[in-house]
Amino acid sequence: MQNYMKLEIAARSENESFARNAVAAFALCLAPSLSELSDIKTAVSEAVTNAIVHAYGKKDEGAIAIACTAEPYFAEKSGEITGGVLHIEITDQGCGIEDVQRALLPFFTTLAGEERSGMGFTVMQTFCDGFSVESERGKGTRVRLKKKIGGDHFQLPSADTSACEGALIGLEREDVNAG
Amino acid sequence: MQIRAQLNDRILYVEIDGEIDQHSATRARQTADRYADDYAMRSEKAVFDLQNVSFMDSTGIGFLIGRYKKFMRYGIPVYLTNPSTATDRILQMSGVYTLMPKI
Ligand SMILES: Nc1ncnc2c1ncn2[C@@H]1O[C@H](COP(=O)(O)OP(=O)(O)OP(=O)(O)O)[C@@H](O)[C@H]1O
Numbered sequence: 537m538q539n540y541m542k543l544e545i546a547a548r549s550e551n552e553s554f555a556r557n558a559v560a561a562f563a564l565c566l567a568p569s570l571s572e573l574s575d576i577k578t579a580v581s582e583a584v585t586n587a588i589v590h591a592y593g594k595k596d597e598g599a600i601a602i603a604c605t606a607e608p609y610f611a612e613k614s615g616e617i618t619g620g621v622l623h624i625e626i627t628d629q630g631c632g633i634e635d636v637q638r639a640l641l642p643f644f645t646t647l648a649g650e651e652r653s654g655m656g657f658t659v660m661q662t663f664c665d666g667f668s669v670e671s672e673r674g675k676g677t678r679v680r681l682k683k684k685i686g687g688d689h690f691q692l693p694s695a696d697t698s699a700c701e702g703a704l705i706g707l708e709r710e711d712v713n714a715g
Numbered sequence: 716m717q718i719r720a721q722l723n724d725r726i727l728y729v730e731i732d733g734e735i736d737q738h739s740a741t742r743a744r745q746t747a748d749r750y751a752d753d754y755a756m757r758s759e760k761a762v763f764d765l766q767n768v769s770f771m772d773s774t775g776i777g778f779l780i781g782r783y784k785k786f787m788r789y790g791i792p793v794y795l796t797n798p799s800t801a802t803d804r805i806l807q808m809s810g811v812y813t814l815m816p817k818i
């Protein structure tokens with residue numbers, strides 16, 4: 537059976553650090569590099585923060601579900617795990633997103649007055665290898681992230697920023713639901 | 716997140732330590748803005764030292780731009796220095812350096 541982890545947290549900002557570090561700790565089973573771990577933490581933090589800030593608004597209630605599965609890659613000779621693919625799902629039952637296509641645009645935010653930059657979804661897409669959002673108004677939002685671990689086997693684009701644009705084009709956008 | 720400020724030769728050095736996320740930014744805003752109020756008359760520019768920022772997500776972009784606006788109200792330009800690779804990537808992709816140049 538595939539390795540997995542599931543957890544549920546209260547949608548409170550003090551859980552942000554716990555959430556991203558819990559996912560990073562689970563990801564250790566795929567032997568990630570420090571920079572891959574850092575990417576995972578950043579992307580998870582974006583999705584969890586969105587659920588806290590946008591999904592449930594000012595209400596001090598609501599839950600966030602985080603589910604991860606790990607698809608390991610085994611080295612041919614030693615049989616050791618040397619990487620793989622981490623799938624992350626972050627789900628809330630909050631207000632939902634009115635127009636997903638628009639929400640994905642860089643710098644689009646509905647909370648400009650609260651020092652939001654509208655870059656969260658762009659950061660998730662740049663720091664992961666697969667990304668999709670499903671959202672229904674009044675029902676909630678689910679963000680799916682995919683991160684490949686072990687650059688050698690997968691020939692990831694280099695981490696320098698000039699690669700960001702290229703990375704954005706190669707996204708799995710087909711299952712993005714316009715709501 | 717901890718914020719310290721030090722005035723040296725009319726340059727205000729603001730050192731940020733720790734993780735910048737939604738949770739930590741809420742309180743740090745007030746601290747940083749108080750430094751702007753306290754030191755504005757005696758400084759001609761501010762340098763935010765990010766060397767000890769161990770984590771930052773997009774909340775950090777909003778946080779830094781908010782402080783930029785606060786300092787600019789006093790006519791004080793803000794510069795950023797020593798970001799980690801991960802922080803640098805976020806600052807670069809969001810165009811923050813066009814407002815607050817990296818030195
Ligand atoms: N879980 C969610 N529930 C409801 N609305 C959401 C959710 N996630 C995102 N949104 C909407 O999508 C918009 C864009 O999100 P994104 O993370 O890109 O930017 P932001 O959160 O507004 O700003 P930043 O992440 O830069 O602080 C948000 O302003 C919000 O309207």
Ligand SMILES: [Mg+2]
Nearest residue numbers: 582586656657
């Ligand atoms: Mg966001």
